[in-house]
Amino acid sequence: MSDTAWTPDQPLVSIRDVHKSFGDLEVLKGVSLDVMKGEVICIIGPSGSGKSTLIRCVNALNTIDRGSIMVEGQEVHDPDLDKLELRKKVGMVFQQYNLFPHKTALENVMMAPLKVLKQPPDEVEKRARALIDRVNLTGKEGAYPGELSGGQQQRVAIARSLAMNPDVMLFDEVTAALDPETVNEVLLAIKDLAQDGMTCILVTHEMGFAREVADHIYFTDRGIIVEHGPPTTFFSEAKDPRTQEFLSQIL
Amino acid sequence: MKYPLQGNTDLAVLKPFNYSPAGSVQDLQFSRWLAEFSPRSLLWLALLACLWPGIVLAQSNYTMAQALDALWRWLPFVVSKGFVLNLVVSFLTMLIGTIAGVILGLGQISPIRAVARTSWFVTQLFRNSPWLVLLFIVMLAFPFEITIGSTVYQIPDWLKAVFGLALPIMANISEIVRGAIQSVPTGQWEAAESLAYTRQQTLWLVILPQCFKRMIPPWMNWYAILTMATPLISLLGVEEIVTLSRQAMEAEDNHPELLVPFFGFALIIFFAYCYPIARYTLRLEKRFAIIQ
Ligand SMILES: Nc1ncnc2c1ncn2[C@@H]1O[C@H](COP(=O)(O)OP(=O)(O)OP(=O)(O)O)[C@@H](O)[C@H]1O
């Protein structure tokens, strides 16, 4: 545990030798990576390699067995950790959107700042409308999730997460469940965020997108990071045969 | 609010432990059966009923007309003192059973393992016990009077019966609540959790509003079952419709011809009361199914 104040020159998220098993299945076998403030990293890799498990550990949706995860200098897996405080700093967007179906788009975005952060309603509403506007959904404020397309729902989900003013955003294959036509609108929203300086950890299969927005790309296979590097070298100079095979299949 | 880490169980809330419930409480078998009761089968029943005294007791000189006349005279008494009590018992039982059942159902999904297990055990115990046995236990175990301060309150039998019937109702409502909550996809819990909702907030703001409607049809189904079961308490001497019918027949010298009119009337009045409830239950279920 670190009580020293975190400063922006230190990694915002620091993952050190993380191990995690589900029963007998060891899903993470010593993963380490750092994310600086404002950095965008992409995690790629075959299905079942533990990508989702890894990023779910960052906001304590999953526990870890060994190792350390620090967010702004705070150990995530300290038993005394205030999980709610952590989650106010870490936003997450899921593959299946997981919008609240009984609430409109606007209410979905407003709910957490209102009920969790207890911010004043007028201010929250103003910010929520601005966020919906920012993800290009002006006019859809009153729509229920069931009335929106997958891409639209996913953009509401992004806005909902942003409404908490997080310091880092986690994206878990957020375009994997979408129709091809709507993938782009969601990627654009994320790119806009990234360019705005938001720290992002993305699990994605969109290689073109990763190449474009990522500062660093990590390739995982069977619970370890096999290879990593900036996109300029990662795609052209992959050395590990597993990375090469994966890239040849997907590109 | 701080959460203790829970070993290696992620989202323990959603899978308290594995077991197979003894049949689903959510199915509306009873309402379906009741709602599909055709008027024609009722007519046949009535015809058969009219034949009964004629065949068995042909030698008697007490006629069916006299029996019906007796019923007619006793009817206001049987309904206003008897059936009304059945209804009062059904309302109160449902009220108490629902409140206790919701608490128990929420207990079943508690992240505190001991609470979840205890609630599950209590639920299974009362769901699978014969109602009459529960009734007898409560009748005999409860004190006859309660002293508060210097006043002594007599607890009427029918009130004890309410508590007896409320136990199985509570257990079945508990299962309805647990089932409905667990029917909400885990993604909803995770989304709320990652937005820093507390468990209580997640439950009350996100999960329960989504499954509230799903609970209404099975809840009504249990109300109809309960109402039909209220004559059980006549076995304990509570003066509800069946007890009063028997008292009335006794006053009419216990002619066997009285049986069919009196008990037939009891059947009809319960049917008339529960049939619309069953129809409405099924309609609601269909409507909610379309929404989802
Ligand atoms: N809660 C859980 N309980 C048991 N096993 C799990 C659990 N969550 C994940 N797993 C297992 O852990 C392994 C890694 O899963 P994970 O979802 O992290 O992979 P992934 O890299 O995200 O794959 P995908 O690309 O398919 O999303 C899989 O074999 C999966 O079955």
Ligand SMILES: [Mg+2]
């Ligand atoms: Mg995954």
